Amino acid sequence: MIRVVLADDQPLVRTGLRMILSAVDDIEVVGEAADGAEAISLCTELSPEVVLMDVRMPNVDGIDATRAITATDSSPKILVLTTFDLDDVVYEALRAGASGFLLKDAPEERLITAIRVVADGGSLFAPSVTRTLIAEFAQRSRRASPVSVDRLTERETEVLVQIARGLSNAEIAQALFVTENTVKTHVARILMKVGLRDRVQAVVLAYECGLVTPAQPGRPV
Numbered sequence: 001m002i003r004v005v006l007a008d009d010q011p012l013v014r015t016g017l018r019m020i021l022s023a024v025d026d027i028e029v030v031g032e033a034a035d036g037a038e039a040i041s042l043c044t045e046l047s048p049e050v051v052l053m054d055v056r057m058p059n060v061d062g063i064d065a066t067r068a069i070t071a072t073d074s075s076p077k078i079l080v081l082t083t084f085d086l087d088d089v090v091y092e093a094l095r096a097g098a099s100g101f102l103l104k105d106a107p108e109e110r111l112i113t114a115i116r117v118v119a120d121g122g123s124l125f126a127p128s129v130t131r132t133l134i135a136e137f138a139q140r141s142r143r144a145s146p147v148s149v150d151r152l153t154e155r156e157t158e159v160l161v162q163i164a165r166g167l168s169n170a171e172i173a174q175a176l177f178v179t180e181n182t183v184k185t186h187v188a189r190i191l192m193k194v195g196l197r198d199r200v201q202a203v204v205l206a207y208e209c210g211l212v213t214p215a216q217p218g219r220p221v
Helices: 011-022 037-046 062-070 084-096 109-118 127-140 156-162 171-177 180-194 197-210
Strands: 001-008 027-033 051-052 076-082 100-102
Touching: 001 037, 011 109, 011 180, 027 037, 027 109, 037 051, 037 100, 037 197, 051 062, 062 084, 062 197, 076 084, 084 100, 084 197, 100 109, 100 197, 109 171, 156 171, 156 180, 156 197, 171 180, 180 197
Parallel strands: 001 027, 001 051, 051 076, 076 100
Antiparallel strands: none
């Protein structure tokens, strides 16, 4: 059973989400928060696997709440709820530790799938969406990355570049002529060496460090 906390300042939104998820056998809504502070408290109290996090909430917003929640050991996965006009906020949420984002008008099936994906340790992005979003805001940002990739081996750097281009483990294996298990090992080592939470943060890092730039060709959208 996937334990979920809903964090949104609009009661109608929370009610709608709860109604959708109540019909799913493997998902249970264990708590609701009206702001980021409540979300942080509920995560400590209830230990959910996934938090559906609105980004704009009073008192403590979704970004600050995401940062606080993901800073703890064995923290839940954060699935950010947003709309298209909040792309800049979404990017900051990813940097804060979110595992992905979902549009508020997404179909019910996509919401359910998204929760299952992030609960299983994945990230919610279609590769083209991930690349487009991160590339756009990495291009805007001229800040030096706080994390160095110098400690990565040449092969690990190659794998990181492929992750940033949106390739799956199977596709990376095919591109680099190695097994999928080998790729999984490289990915795990990359995350460990540079202290990243998941593949989403690896994508952010690759763009911020200049390993991949928006000008580079990627997979077709």
